Amino acid sequence: MGGGCVNGGDFAHDASHDPILEARELVKRFGDFTAVKSVSFVIQRGESFGFLGPNGAGKTSTMRMISAVSQPTSGELSIFGLDPRSSGPAIRGRLGVVPQEDTLELELSVRLNLEMFGRYFDLPRATLRERAAELLDFAQLTERANDRVDDLSGGLRRRLTIARALINRPEILILDEPTTGLDPQARHLLWERLYRLKREGVTLIITTHYMDEAEQLCDRLVVMDHGTIVAEGAPRDLITRHSTREVVELRFNTTDHGDLHGDLEPFARRVEVLPDRVLLYVDDGDDALRDVHAAGVSPASALVRRSSLEDVFLRLTGRTLVD
Amino acid sequence: MATSVEPRLGWPRWRRSWWFHATYYAQTWRGTVASTVLFPIFYLAALGVGVGHLVTAHSGLIDGQTYLHFIAPSLLATTTMQLGEGESLWPVLASVRWIRSYHAAAATPLEPEDILAGKLSWVATRALATGVLYTAIIAVSGALQSWWSLTLPLVGTLVALAFAAPLTAFAAGAQSDASFTAIYRFAIVPMFLFSATFYPVSAYPGYLRPVVQFVPLYHGVALARTAAYGHGSLASTAGHVIVLGAMSVLGVLWGRRRLRRRLIG
Numbered sequence: 001m002g003g004g005c006v007n008g009g010d011f012a013h014d015a016s017h018d019p020i021l022e023a024r025e026l027v028k029r030f031g032d033f034t035a036v037k038s039v040s041f042v043i044q045r046g047e048s049f050g051f052l053g054p055n056g057a058g059k060t061s062t063m064r065m066i067s068a069v070s071q072p073t074s075g076e077l078s079i080f081g082l083d084p085r086s087s088g089p090a091i092r093g094r095l096g097v098v099p100q101e102d103t104l105e106l107e108l109s110v111r112l113n114l115e116m117f118g119r120y121f122d123l124p125r126a127t128l129r130e131r132a133a134e135l136l137d138f139a140q141l142t143e144r145a146n147d148r149v150d151d152l153s154g155g156l157r158r159r160l161t162i163a164r165a166l167i168n169r170p171e172i173l174i175l176d177e178p179t180t181g182l183d184p185q186a187r188h189l190l191w192e193r194l195y196r197l198k199r200e201g202v203t204l205i206i207t208t209h210y211m212d213e214a215e216q217l218c219d220r221l222v223v224m225d226h227g228t229i230v231a232e233g234a235p236r237d238l239i240t241r242h243s244t245r246e247v248v249e250l251r252f253n254t255t256d257h258g259d260l261h262g263d264l265e266p267f268a269r270r271v272e273v274l275p276d277r278v279l280l281y282v283d284d285g286d287d288a289l290r291d292v293h294a295a296g297v298s299p300a301s302a303l304v305r306r307s308s309l310e311d312v313f314l315r316l317t318g319r320t321l322v323d
Numbered sequence: 324m325a326t327s328v329e330p331r332l333g334w335p336r337w338r339r340s341w342w343f344h345a346t347y348y349a350q351t352w353r354g355t356v357a358s359t360v361l362f363p364i365f366y367l368a369a370l371g372v373g374v375g376h377l378v379t380a381h382s383g384l385i386d387g388q389t390y391l392h393f394i395a396p397s398l399l400a401t402t403t404m405q406l407g408e409g410e411s412l413w414p415v416l417a418s419v420r421w422i423r424s425y426h427a428a429a430a431t432p433l434e435p436e437d438i439l440a441g442k443l444s445w446v447a448t449r450a451l452a453t454g455v456l457y458t459a460i461i462a463v464s465g466a467l468q469s470w471w472s473l474t475l476p477l478v479g480t481l482v483a484l485a486f487a488a489p490l491t492a493f494a495a496g497a498q499s500d501a502s503f504t505a506i507y508r509f510a511i512v513p514m515f516l517f518s519a520t521f522y523p524v525s526a527y528p529g530y531l532r533p534v535v536q537f538v539p540l541y542h543g544v545a546l547a548r549t550a551a552y553g554h555g556s557l558a559s560t561a562g563h564v565i566v567l568g569a570m571s572v573l574g575v576l577w578g579r580r581r582l583r584r585r586l587i588g
Contacts, residue, residue, distance in 0.1 A: 127330050
């Protein structure tokens with residue numbers, strides 16, 4: 001398998017170069033609206049690959065194309081070396097898809113949801129029974145196996161949706177916003193299950209607008225905005241490349257933080273003004289903060305933190321990820 | 324995990340979708356008993372026996388039949404029409420928009436055509452079963468007069484498909500269920516009442532008769548009577564089959580288009 005790039009490094013130069021999915025100049029148009037404008041990327045077997053971007057960036061349209069569900073308007077796409085235009089069913093038989101919204105049968109039991117879905121993959125009853133038991137255990141739903149999905153919380157439903165997507169033992173698991181709407185505890189449990197799948201060799205493709213999720217889960221990711229890819233790399237690499245090591249967040253008792261831009265410029269490599277705060281991009285946050293105070297500037301509150309993908313996104317697009 | 328060889332049943336893809344509906348029904352059938360079994364028996368008892376007593380006393384036989392025997396075949400047609408409608412509008416919209424079961428299925432090896440074929444073959448299965456049950460009930464009531472009456476379940480299946488296919492297509496592309504209630508109130512119910520269901524078409528004034536023949540259910544009712552009594556001209560029988568068959572085929576073609584756009588567009 002491809003191995004992780006958690007410590008950085010360019011996948012294209014990895015010795016275990018084994019592409020499982022290749023997209024070249026993919027375009028998706030709906031009437032006059034172009035949702036995806038010529039994106040290219042290669043995903044390696046065993047890799048965990050992310051699409052990071054705000055709502056409307058074209059992530060879901062891209063996901064639907066690489067799930068071999070919707071066809072690209074133009075461009076080349078190869079999944080398992082097959083062309084989804086001609087081999088859609090064969091490709092989808094080897095994929096697992098976790099859609100943004102759960103599509104579970106609410107009136108049926110948890111177990112039946114798994115078994116019925118497995119029949120779409122032409123799996124015999126005995127196999128389904130065995131796998132359903134295995135997946136119930138994986139999703140920690142064994143005790144709820146006979147409950148109706150209607151009675152499950154959002155977090156449990158999400159886990160069931162993921163378990164269901166694994167019924168055919170997919171080589172690639174595609175997750176569209178897997179943890180949106182979940183509480184922190186449910187998110188962490190889900191991440192842990194995803195690490196487990198990755199260890200077992202499943203290729204993960206994830207979209208998210210949570211930067212922490214992308215940093216946690218993805219070996220490599222692309223940042224999307226307005227239907228294009230604006231950056232690509234390992235999370236740490238992207239941060240090193242597009243941001244400074246640390247960030248100082250300052251809040252002032254003022255209605256317009258924009259007035260402060262000039263005053264703060266001497267203290268940072270770059271100053272970013274948001275509606276509610278000012279960000280100073282610096283190498284050493286504590287030093288910078290000391291300088292700010294020494295110069296007689298007194299913010300209402302100050303926070304020093306490490307640079308994140310959020311900062312990369314802000315740098316590349318001029319906007320924040322969420323809202 | 325990645326490279327295991329998958330066991331296979333070797334089922335064609337549409338059949339897997341059929342199986343989904345069948346399994347779902349096996350879990351939830353109780354709610355459907357009233358509408359597809361009890362109501363028609365109530366109608367048969369109330370109208371056929373109750374009203375029929377008055378009709379026969381005042382007017383004698385209709386088309387050579389007692390009133391009970393006259394309305395029994397038409398109730399098969401109205402029931403299978405309502406089965407086709409009931410399986411199509413809300414359940415299909417739920418599958419593409421609310422629960423999104425069809426989107427889930429479209430992410431598996433199934434193609435939109437498989438999903439549509441699975442759905443309609445399941446409607447056909449239910450209609451056939453309902454038709455068999457009905458034919459048995461009609462037989463008990465003594466209304467079966469010909470070997471042709473054994474084709475009644477097939478007539479019921481055709482009627483169900485003639486409504487299920489276009490209504491599935493309509494629902495597959497609908498944005499909301501706002502129009503569904505109107506379809507029920509202004510199309511399904513009037514057809515149930517006015518398709519020469521409860522009285523012969525000769526009860527209408529001459530200028531209205533051709534209008535009645537434009538009503539889709541009329542052809543189902545007429546075909547069911549033809550099958551039950553075993554008499555009817557070849558031309559008119561063929562005409563009824565063609566109308567119902569055309570509705571089914573056009574419905575399937577339209578449904579394929581709308582479902583493809585909805586699921587994989």
